[in-house]
Amino acid sequence: MIEGFEQMLAGSLHLEEPCYIMGAEFDSVQNEVHIHVGVRKDAMIPCPKCGGSTTRYGYEPTERSWRHSDCLFYRCYVHCQRPRVLCEHCGAQQVNAPFERPHSRFTLLFEGYAMMIMSDVPRRKASALLRCDEKSLTSILSYWVNRTVKEQNLSDVSRIAIDETSFKRGHDYVTVSVDPDQKRVFDVQPGRSKEAVTAMKTKLEQHGGDSANIQAITCDMSASYLPATRENFPNAKQVIDKFHVKKRLLSALDDIRKQEQRKVDKKQEIFRSRRLFMIPEAKMTDAQKNSRRRTFFKLSPNVSSLSDCPVA
Ligand SMILES: [Zn+2]
Known part of the structure; x- marks a missing residue:
């Protein structure tokens, strides 16, 4: 292999011992690059479930493939037959590869790049740029957005801006809540009722926020938002959005x-x-x-x- 090329490939896949690059080839018929990753037979691998010591238990029956980020604009795929281990507490366990998230057929590098593209262009355009179907992109997007939302820390939120919007013109309305200091949407609730604001407060408190610490809330002049913000955030100064x-x-x-x-x-x-x-x-x-x-x-x-x- 070309000098340094193997290290470059290993780096793009987060490979460390006992994983290594077995080889890579260019398929000039399909115009695709294929990278083969091996896992050393004698290496000790901790249990993926409890982290305890294990004995090796062979490999998964068939090799698995993942779509990786393009290599010189050619589609690139990674292939690996992942090892299995036997843990005395957890039984037989499948070991995941360092470049994948469980159940995905894309490498982490591809998913990260896809998320970057999708933050800038509509999904249909992203699908064309990445040469990847929209359904797969939706699945990648849902996973990372849901994970980020689940892990978000709202303990530093002290001001909130809420407004209604619709997904499609004239269709279902949603209430969007924004942390203006961090410039991030932290909650979206169905409808534009008082209940939507109450549900937003519950979400805030589930993620470390405190409704008593909210100093100001900006919203429109609707009959539902104003009473709901007064009730749920009694210490907050109510501000009417300049736009309205x-x-x-x-x-x-x-x-x-x-x-x-x-x-x-x-x-x-x-x-x-x-x-x-x-x-x-x-x-x-x-x-x-x-x-x-x-x-x-x-x-x-x-x-x-x-x-x-x-x-x-
Ligand atoms: Zn275990």
């Missing part, structure tokens, strides 16, 4: 614009005011900020502050 405040303001400005349409002299002023609410704060001039403030209070005389609009 802006949406109502623009809608109010639109209504006035429609009413004023016949009065030509006021039409331009209302139109210009509407645009002011669409300019990002950081890009506004002082004159624009003052103008926006005047328009805001003219339209919303009962609101005392423009920032965040706390309603608690």
